[in-house]
Structures are given as C-alpha cells and as structure tokens.
Amino acid sequence: MKKLIVLITILTVIFSCKEIKKEVAEAATDSEKTQKPEVKLYTFSGGTVQVNQLQLFSQDTTYTGQSKEFADAFYVIQHPNGNLMWDAGLPEMLVGMSEPLTPPGGAFTVSRKDSLVNQLKSIGMTLNDFEYIALSHTHFDHSGHANALKNATWLVPETEYDFVTSDDVKKDNADLYNAIKDLTKVKKLKGDFDVFGDGTVVLKYAPGHTPGHQVLFLDLVDHGPLLLSGDLYHFSENREFRRIPIFNYDVKQTHASMDMFEAFAIEKKAKVYLQHSKEDFNKMPKAPEYLK
C-alpha cells in the first residue's frame, strides 16, 4: 500500500511537471507571436512580358505554338530594422514608349508603365530609404531599375555575382552586366541568408535557372509564411509538372532546387506565389495596399 501511494505521488508529480512545461511552452509561443516583428510586403508592377514563344519554357514540345502573358512584379519589404527591394522589374527605358517593345529574336514583347521613383511615391518612399536590394537573379526582367538603388547593399549569391560580372557576360550579354554595374555596395552570400536575423525575411539559395538564383521567404504576422518564387517556376503548370525552360543554366540543379523549395514550403506551411503568374500577381494587394 505504501509503495502504491509513493508510485501515485511520483506519477502525479511527473504529470503536473508535464502540465507546467506545456503551459510554459504555450506561453512562449504566444509571446513569440506578439513579439514577431511586423513585416509589410508591397507588390508593384514592374511591367508586362508577352511571351510569344512559350516553347522556350519547356525542354519538350509541350508549349509549341503557344503564347502567354507574364506579370513582372517587384516588391518592397518593410521591416522595423530596414527596407529591402526584392527584384527590380523590366528596364525603365520602356516607360513612356508609345508601343510595347519586341527585342530581336521576337520571343518576348515587353512594356513598363511607370518608373520606380514614381511608384515609390505612392507609399511615401524614396530611393534612399533602402538598406538592401536582392534580386532573384540577374535576367533583364528582374534587374530593370536595380542601378537606381546604388546606395543600398546588394545581397547577392557569390555564384550569381561571378556569373553576371564574368568576361563572357560582359562580352556577349552586356545588358545583364550594365543593369547591375552601379551596385557597388555588395554583400556576397554563400547559401541562405536571414536578412534581419530573426527569420522573418530569408533569402533561400535555389540555383539552376541561373548560377546563383534565389527565392524569398517571408514570415508575415497576419498572412503567415509565404514564398516568392523568382523564376524557379514561371507559371503553375511548370510547377505541377516540374518543367524547365530550355535557357536554364543547369537542369539537374534546378530540379534539386525545386525539391528543396517544395520541402521547405511544406515545413514552413508557406503559401507560394509565382512571380510571373498573372493569377498569383492578381491575388496580391497592390501598393499602396500591402500584406502584413
């Protein structure tokens, strides 16, 4: 009998300890929630890309003869400790053109309606309000107004930096280099980078589309976690069927990045937004409205 009483006492103590631990854990999650810094995501149009040769976006003939309109978004992320520009739309030389422009080759027809400076006015910001700029990659439809942020620190994977500043690119594709050449405050990254050190704004290394392609993870208080895709996927069918554009830098690497991305999205329960998808672009509130 005495033994039984002792056992019951021990069990009661263990059980109540567990209860206390549980309460402490719950309290911690609550305080984490209230202490999580409020991050705001503003979505802007950086123009429109009419893809005249959609077959470029698959290694097979699935899209032969098809065309598709792509959104071309850029984003401003406001964090209590600083502001980040994510991607930079199409080149600003398009603003004010009477007709959309079709560069040689005819694959794309591009247009852009407004300049960065004007667009920032709608949220009361100027070019000098940015601590950071990060590009998903350095293709022309993502680096349009990058040079305008020359006072910001460019957060760039070393592999992308080496690619876009290489002699080959300068010789054969100088526009790519010229679009970022004024960004002289450079922080070269190796892998993922937690921009403000609190897990709310994280650059995830996802190479393959280009040598140093990356995507952006945001943990927003009201909306919850989300991922901006860069060009890992251009539209939903390519995500569903893991199709890869013929102009990607490395197919195998792209598939590995897709695996990483999908596993991370599940782990974080993150909502995924494909930046070139018009459907996804339309889901976003547009500046001056924002997600938080």
Ligand SMILES: [Zn+2]
């Ligand atoms: Zn691209």
